[in-house]
Amino acid sequence: MSVNWVMLTQDGSAPVPLPQEKMFFTQSHVKLVLDCNETAGGYPGNSEGYYESSNGTVILSNQRIVYLAQETSAEFKNLNIPILNFKNWKLEQPWFGANFVSGVVLPVQGGGLTKGGNLKITFTEGGAIEFTTILRNLLERIGESNEIPREYEPLPAYQQPPPPADDLPPQATTSTTSTASSTSSTTAKG
Template identity: 30%
Template sequence: MSLNTAHANGGVLIHAGEGIVLFSNNVSVEFHGNEHPAFKGTKQGRMYLTTHRMIFNHKDSRDQLQSFSFPFVTISEVELEQPVFGANFIKGKVRAQPNGNWVGEAKFKLLFKAGGAIDFGQAMLKLAQMASRNGPPRDAPPPYSPPAGTWYAAPPPAYAPPPTGYYGWSPPVHAFPEHPPANSVYMTDMPPPYPGINGYTGYANATAPSAPPGAMGFTQAPMAANDAKAAEAAQSAYFDPSRPQCAYVPPPAYYEAPPTYEDATKKQQ
């Protein structure tokens, strides 16, 4: 996880090949267990769930914490809380990436004031499970490497969900119908150094070759048998290219309690 590395020009900064899956414009974040001054107080802003991580962008440009990156490989002990009184929330623990502008670990709490915490949390667990099949163990988060070049406005594929979902799974866009504001999503030429749901680049430094703007930049991982079966039975969907902010898909069914983060991200033997 890195501090103040995922924002640019008042918007979010993502890696080449990284895509935004869900977006929420009214989220508060609290950190505990770490004395870094940037973690003090409740933060209000936007939360992005991408193919590789969660990203928080603060709405207050004067705060010491402008952005916070939560790669799946740095998160543990995630729980979805549904208190009798008060709003649902997500809590967990995150570890710092080397060179990520802070050290150690911290506990976090995400509160979705407009609702949707459980949907967001279940989607995050699903994506983390997919990503865990493509990368190394989570006990060694890779170092953060700052972008070597310039950043530019991300093309629409970076924040428009695929019409058939991801390996047959469709994100709960019904719970998060908002779209990132215009001119607020930016991209670098550097691929992520950690795995995502589409594969693992292995790139750990700025000298590695990069994907062209708008390309996925990954070698697709072989689809597991259960994923292939799910893809064949994928739910019907409708996507209107003239309205990239909308993806019409049947809502996913969550009939069972979500697994713990450790169970969800456990690598297949």
């Protein structure tokens, strides 16, 4: 996991794709809370290691989870989590309130954070079930192959090739066959 390390496109609306990366899910109007103090035994909600965004966009690809805050600050602009660094996650569907996904994120070397934290992604306008379904399928594929899948999409529909320009066999083959049959009939008579 890394904070404020996502490379963005020129307009700043999307992350620059990594090599072999495919984006599968994008949802706006998502709230994020990352508390790195709680897992380290510190005081939950302490200003250092606590990141919160009331509105942003979450993007799920075959390699990572990216969160882009709509209103950025010097402390928090975006979050990048390799999908293998999102552990013990679960989908919560409360009676009152929006569905959310919570779990533990592990830091990556050179990512700006030295300790992991508890992450809560609240989907205020839907999308939590689709997000977790895609995430679960990606993690199953990784578990089966022990590598990050380059593509997680169905094969393209089969299209029949166009018919050849000339359906007749070449002339050389036809004349050889007729010569051979006339030779064999002459040999049989004589």
